[in-house]
Amino acid sequence: xxxxxxxxxxxxxxxxxxxxxxxxxxxxxxxxxxxxxxxxxxxxxxxxxxxxxxxxxxxxxxxxxxxxxxxxxxxxxxxxxxxxxxxxxxxxxxxxxxxxxxxxxxxxxxxxxxxxxxxxxxxxxxxxxxxxxxxxxxxxxxxxxxxxxxxxxxxxxxxxxxxxxxxxxxxxxxxxxxxxxxxxxxxxxxxxxxxxxxxxxxxxxxxxxxxxxxxxxxxxxxxxxxxxxxxxxxxxxxxxxxxxxxxxxxxxxxxxxxxxxxxxxxxxxxxxxxxxxxxxxxxxxxxxxxxxxxxxxxxxxxxxxxxxxxxxxxxxxxxxxxxxxxxxxxxxxxxxxxx
Amino acid sequence: xxxxxxxxxxxxxxxxxxxxxxxxxxxxxxxxxxxxxxxxxxxxxxxxxxxxxxxxxxxxxxxxxxxxxxxxxxxxxxxxxxxxxxxxxxxxxxxxxxxxxxxxxxxxxxxxxxxxxxxxxxxxxxxxxxxxxxxxxxxxxxxxxxxxxxxxxxxxxxxxxxxxxxxxxxxxxxxxxxxxxxxxxxxxxxxxxxxxxxxxxxxxxxxxxxxxxxxxxxxxxxxxxxxxxxxxxx
Numbered sequence: 001x002x003x004x005x006x007x008x009x010x011x012x013x014x015x016x017x018x019x020x021x022x023x024x025x026x027x028x029x030x031x032x033x034x035x036x037x038x039x040x041x042x043x044x045x046x047x048x049x050x051x052x053x054x055x056x057x058x059x060x061x062x063x064x065x066x067x068x069x070x071x072x073x074x075x076x077x078x079x080x081x082x083x084x085x086x087x088x089x090x091x092x093x094x095x096x097x098x099x100x101x102x103x104x105x106x107x108x109x110x111x112x113x114x115x116x117x118x119x120x121x122x123x124x125x126x127x128x129x130x131x132x133x134x135x136x137x138x139x140x141x142x143x144x145x146x147x148x149x150x151x152x153x154x155x156x157x158x159x160x161x162x163x164x165x166x167x168x169x170x171x172x173x174x175x176x177x178x179x180x181x182x183x184x185x186x187x188x189x190x191x192x193x194x195x196x197x198x199x200x201x202x203x204x205x206x207x208x209x210x211x212x213x214x215x216x217x218x219x220x221x222x223x224x225x226x227x228x229x230x231x232x233x234x235x236x237x238x239x240x241x242x243x244x245x246x247x248x249x250x251x252x253x254x255x256x257x258x259x260x261x262x263x264x265x266x267x268x269x270x271x272x273x274x275x276x277x278x279x280x281x282x283x284x285x286x287x288x289x290x291x292x293x294x295x296x297x298x299x300x301x302x303x304x305x306x307x308x309x310x311x312x313x314x315x316x317x318x319x320x321x322x323x324x325x326x327x328x329x330x331x332x333x334x335x336x337x338x339x
Numbered sequence: 340x341x342x343x344x345x346x347x348x349x350x351x352x353x354x355x356x357x358x359x360x361x362x363x364x365x366x367x368x369x370x371x372x373x374x375x376x377x378x379x380x381x382x383x384x385x386x387x388x389x390x391x392x393x394x395x396x397x398x399x400x401x402x403x404x405x406x407x408x409x410x411x412x413x414x415x416x417x418x419x420x421x422x423x424x425x426x427x428x429x430x431x432x433x434x435x436x437x438x439x440x441x442x443x444x445x446x447x448x449x450x451x452x453x454x455x456x457x458x459x460x461x462x463x464x465x466x467x468x469x470x471x472x473x474x475x476x477x478x479x480x481x482x483x484x485x486x487x488x489x490x491x492x493x494x495x496x497x498x499x500x501x502x503x504x505x506x507x508x509x510x511x512x513x514x515x516x517x518x519x520x521x522x523x524x525x526x527x528x529x530x531x532x533x534x535x536x537x538x539x540x541x542x543x544x545x546x547x548x549x550x551x552x553x554x555x556x557x558x559x560x561x562x563x564x565x566x567x568x569x570x571x572x573x
Contacts, residue, residue, distance in 0.1 A: 198440065198441065201433060201437055201440065201441045202441055204430065204432055204433060205430050205433065205441050208430050208431065208432065209428050209430070211392065211412075211428075212424070212428040212430075213413075213441075214390075214391075214411075214412035214413045214416070215390055215412060215413075215416055215422045215424070216416055216441070216442035216483060216484075216487050217413050217414075217416035217417045217442070217444060217487055218413055218441075219411075219413050220413065
């Protein structure tokens with residue numbers, strides 16, 4: 001018997017990752033690993049926190065780009081603005097982390113709403129250029145407005161009070177890690193529900209044919225603005241988390257490279273899977289760290305090479321590979337069970 | 340009798356190009372209209388213009404008692420225009436049922452009613468949209484329009500590219516839709532005999548103008564006109 005992933009066989013439809021009687025086990029795996037990391041990571045815990053923040057940020061791109069097909073290269077604008085907003089609130093108003101997180105999220109969402117209204121009537125390359133332009137403008141503004149942002153020196157003097165008034169953000173990043181994991185989990189559950197809701201299905205339709213969605217009565221423009229705002233809010237949360245766990249915000253959080261890196265993470269992991277963002281970002285952060293240790297000057301070659309291989313040979317990224325393994329194992333198991 | 344649709348002096352096309360050159364016609368509520376003509380005379384453009392996909396240069400489109408020519412496409416649909424495009428445009432990543440659910444609106448056909456009309460769709464309701472035959476795709480496209488609570492159904496060459504036996508089944512289903520509901524229907528078709536037996540009235544287009552109008556039975560009996568305008572052997 002040859003083992004090949006044949007998507008057309010109806011029995012295999014029930015064997016999709018996360019479906020069926022033991023589907024829940026697939027959900028336990030990534031979150032279990034994330035939780036276990038807390039206990040074994042030791043000095044790497046801050047790296048783990050950074051990975052969680054990138055997972056959340058990548059997830060926001062999956063919503064906008066993966067599901068709704070909004071070609072955005074400027075998602076870092078929301079990440080950075082969320083970071084600065086959370087940082088400024090902690091300096092000037094209150095050191096409370098939850099309020100800071102909500103504030104950073106709200107400001108990023110507001111920016112998403114306003115810029116979305118301005119640019120989402122366009123599509124394709126035009127839209128891509130506009131997202132780049134807006135991100136560049138915001139980056140330039142942050143660099144110029146030194147009194148507000150600290151310019152090149154970054155935002156100094158952030159103070160974050162203990163979480164819930166009990167757990168201080170310690171040097172080892174233990175509170176920070178669990179805090180980031182909890183926030184990521186909440187957003188992930190929300191995203192999971194959203195993409196399976198009628199609203200989420202309509203985004204799927206809009207990506208495939210905006211014209212058809214209009215003809216069945218969907219206000220396409222408003223749906224795009226809604227998901228863009230939502231993705232901006234999510235990116236803002238990720239930025240706020242980064243600001244709070246580092247107690248510092250630099251201009252690099254607005255850098256276009258942040259958007260680009262997250263796009264790479266998303267493609268590595270696989271788009272439109274949600275867990276693709278999870279796996280891709282975690283994988284990237286770990287590989288980058290290992291490769292940089294091995295060769296601090298040439299690690300980008302490894303990342304670049306991996307990306308080329310993924311895109312050329314492994315459709316669906318790491319999640320596609322997981323699917324394939326799962327199918328193969330299931331077929332073997334079914335094959336032996338029938339005998 | 341009240342009008343479902345009244346089109347007055349409609350001039351429209353793509354960009355500056357004019358495809359429809361001054362169309363006027365009237366469709367009574369509950370009426371059926373066949374739009375005939377050779378390839379490239381503007382039949383598809385007419386339906387696309389009614390939905391707001393083309394560039395309208397002049398003219399009025401009155402749906403019920405309100406002018407809709409400047410109304411956004413999704414609002415036209417919500418007002419009761421159901422559109423089944425020539426390309427069918429099924430969403431490949433959604434299942435059959437999800438393709439219906441995404442278009443469902445209160446007051447429209449229920450899923451059960453659609454499955455009753457097209458039993459094949461019920462069997463395949465968990466299949467994804469890209470695993471359907473051409474006929475099934477067409478049934479799904481029609482079903483998707485029906486669940487959206489249309490008062491006027493626009494069908495663009497629904498039988499194109501389908502096997503004769505599938506065409507027959509589809510024509511039967513369309514006749515059931517016509518007889519069992521209060522829908523008004525505009526049918527664009529290349530199959531003249533099918534269109535004329537389906538619709539009460541007919542118009543024939545040539546180079547963006549209406550060159551013949553009247554009862555379908557009259558056109559069906561007029562072999563000379565059919566031959567001259569439609570190229571149908573008498």
